[in-house]
Amino acid sequence: MSLRYALLALLTVEPMTGYDLYKEFESSVGHVWHAPDSQIYPELRRMEKDGLLEGEEISWGQRGKKRQYHITEAGVAAFRTWMNGTLDYARVRDPAHLKAAYLEWAEPDAAREQMLAHIRHHTELLQQWHDKVREIEEGASPMLNRRLAKVPPEQRRKTAAFKKFTYEGLIARAEQEIAWANRGLALIDELYAEPETADAGKS
Amino acid sequence: MSLRYALLALLTVEPMTGYDLYKEFESSVGHVWHAPDSQIYPELRRMEKDGLLEGEEISWGQRGKKRQYHITEAGVAAFRTWMNGTLDYARVRDPAHLKAAYLEWAEPDAAREQMLAHIRHHTELLQQWHDKVREIEEGASPMLNRRLAKVPPEQRRKTAAFKKFTYEGLIARAEQEIAWANRGLALIDELYAEPETADAGKS
DNA sequence: GAAAACATGTAACCGGTTACATGATTCT
DNA sequence: AGAATCATGTAACCGGTTACATGTTTTC
Structure with a gap:
């Protein structure tokens, strides 16, 4: 709704x-x-x-x-x-993390590709959101400007501040997702490129 | 699917x-x-x-x-x-951030309550996920143990590592959400409790 | 003259939620 | 005997996606 x-x-x-x-x-x-x-x-x-x-x-x-x-x-x-009013939070349903939990089933390259796709996806979002924050800071957002023009002066600070606050939250989230996927890449490398324990046993 | x-x-x-x-x-x-x-x-x-x-x-x-x-x-x-295979990422649909963007429409106390609810929600998740990571580390997860017993020895490390990696990502996300909501609380306080600029003009 | 943008819908489908419905077994 | 848990479904509904369908206006 x-x-x-x-x-x-x-x-x-x-x-x-x-x-x-x-x-x-x-x-x-x-x-x-x-x-x-x-x-x-x-x-x-x-x-x-x-x-x-x-x-x-x-x-x-x-x-x-x-x-x-x-x-x-x-x-x-x-x-x-x-x-x-209050919101009710939907139960977790997160395909990227679902897949991550069973990544041992993927080929190493496919596993890496998932992490790279995660990074690409969130980097794109990050870009957009950074642009939005810049727009807000520079007063260059047409929609926000029209909103500010309509609102009593004492409210303008709040209106702009909450928009910026929202985007900053999204930015922090995207950065976190990118950091996680990078840790994933490092983990995959560590798990699959282990030269000394030369256990040739294959399933 | x-x-x-x-x-x-x-x-x-x-x-x-x-x-x-x-x-x-x-x-x-x-x-x-x-x-x-x-x-x-x-x-x-x-x-x-x-x-x-x-x-x-x-x-x-x-x-x-x-x-x-x-x-x-x-x-x-x-x-x-x-x-x-690769996943396709669903478009953003985030009621909590949607609401945050228009928080100037809420009463200050209601706005605070949203942030507190956000914190409560993610703190609960955090708790669960921390428990899961501890379970994995202690080898106390029944499902994971059955899985490990079925898997060739060389794979066990991977299997456990990816589970832990997944939960760590969720934990980092929840922590980020809590930090964001705390910044929100501080912002609400700052925006609504401004004693010196005693602009008595009300809409 | 063609392409891009403006403008507005319908319809089939799909995944997920909520409510309803029923009954057996095991534990206390 | 009663409660908790085990066990399995159906049905109505709802929000969202994808595809289809159509026509106008503006811009190049």
């Missing part, structure tokens, strides 16, 4: 179309919550039916039109309620 | 019933991959149909019976193939 609140979060800034929101899910919010367009459009309809949003047909060019949604008071209240 | 491979991983040690496997999912593998019994039983049936397992009716007490599954050669091959 977090998709709904991610959408509400964005719509507290300004009215948007499904496509606008989808674009945001490919960049800003997409860094903490991903959603494909095929999930966004129907969810917006449901949210409208539930009174959290109001949609308005807007013409676009000659024949085209688009539907712009703005958040209702009920929507703001729902978002606030969600923000004040 | 990881459930299937988690089940195969366990069944490489010895034949088990659905209930045995379910118990393991509450303790050992459950730490990296959770699954409820209602998912395990039908999956075992499907795996049998796919030739990865063979089930055998075993009588239990007077009238009772249970179905014990053992892995087939095809099952071992499928597991090995999965272990040698």
Whole structure:
């Protein structure tokens, strides 16, 4: 159900179309919550039916039109309620660590490749998140700037600080994952390249 | 589809019933991959149909019976193939960080409570994982011991090392999450308890 | 004129969750 | 005798993914 609140979060800034929101899910919010367009459009309809949003047909060019949604008071209240409530944490389900636990079943090169893939994956994320933090620090994030413009001055510091705090957490996590995978590479080397204990016995 | 491979991983040690496997999912593998019994039983049936397992009716007490599954050669091959292949990483979907990004919408106490809940959650996990590592180090893990007994001597070191490596990664992650939430608490205090800038303006 | 971007959906499927349902055995 | 544990499922639902489908507008 977090998709709904991610959408509400964005719509507290300004009215948007499904496509606008989808674009945001490919960049800003997409860094903490991903959603494909095929999930966004129907969810917006449901949210409208539930009174959290109001949609308005807007013409676009000659024949085209688009539907712009703005958040209702009920929507703001729902978002606030969600923000004040507690989350329940999902049970662990982590394919990378599941595989790591049985890495003795993989060929040494395949095992190394898993660790390298883990590093590549998290390095990419790290890059994105670093860029985001820099954007926030330089005041170069369009979405955040529009949000800040809407918010009373005393709140601006908080708004920016929590965004930065979020990305810093993600960065620390990615760095940890990279460090772990590097330890994995070292471990694989240690376990498989042992020249002196020349035990030729093979299974 | 990881459930299937988690089940195969366990069944490489010895034949088990659905209930045995379910118990393991509450303790050992459950730490990296959770699954409820209602998912395990039908999956075992499907795996049998796919030739990865063979089930055998075993009588239990007077009238009772249970179905014990053992892995087939095809099952071992499928597991090995999965272990040698690469994983694709799911897109980020992280409710805790999503909420953190908009924490200015929560009451200060609610914001603190989120951070405390984050700390509590990860402290619990940390506890479990530390216990697991200790168990591995002391050779007190029944499942791992049975696995080690089945494996050729040269492999034992690897088998235990990768388990420990996995848990150490989870521990480092949990510690990082706790550190992040503590930084969050400090940030909330800093942002909300600012006595000198007595800006009485409220929205 | 073609390609990229804007715009909005439906449908089939899949993995996972929650609730329901039942009964046997073993332990105290 | 009753509780805990062993044992095995079904069914409804839900959130998310992938594929399909279509058309407009803007940019090059």
